[in-house]
Amino acid sequence: MDDLSPFIKYIQRLVTLSPADLAEFLAGFKLKKVKKKQFIIQPDFIAKHRTYILQGAFRSYVVDNEGIEHTIQFAIEDWWISDINSFLYQKPATMFVVALEDSIVLQIDFETERHLKQAKHQFETFFRMAAERTAAFHQRRIISTLTRTAEERYSDFLETYPSVAQRLPQYAIASYLGMTTEFLSKIRNHKVRKKLK
Helix, strand or coil, X not given: CCCCHHHHHHHHHHCCCCHHHHHHHHCCCEEEEECCCCEEECCCCECCEEEEEEECCEEEEEECCCCCEEEEEEECCCCEECCHHHHHHCCECCCEEEECCXXXXXXXXXXXXXXXXXXXXXXXHHHHHHHHHHHHHHHHHHHHHHHCCHHHHHHHHHHHCHHHHHHCCHHHHHHHXXXXXXXXXXXXXXXXXXXXX
């Protein structure tokens, strides 16, 4: 898939670019194929890229001192993923980012992004607006985690991302929602029993 039209539509939702500016902007990104289970970011290495998903699915997660994985984010088509702290500050990453499916992505490196931001106001506006959307999403997620029950969080996830839920492994969804796989199974079974009544 070398079709960049999904990314072009994404850009056009945020900023208006002339054909020449659009070509200049797109030239800053590299198309890459990533195999399922391949890592694009690992702890202790600097996250060199910000990644936009054209096709596929990714998961970012951290591992605590007991060896338990905690999913930070999922990303499918039309979403971004990175260890953003590592990317922005060019410091060693603290997260793993792994492909959950064979994927096709567009990546931009730190220096190229910085150059584009300096080159044109619209380019800087694009990255700012994309960052604002990400910040708002993470705030909503934190508030949900702190204020809603496990069952409510799972219901919200299914309602908000119905197609995503079908594509992701249960252990990863459980980790994202802050529960064990066994507890998620109990919630799912309870929901099924309620539907059958």
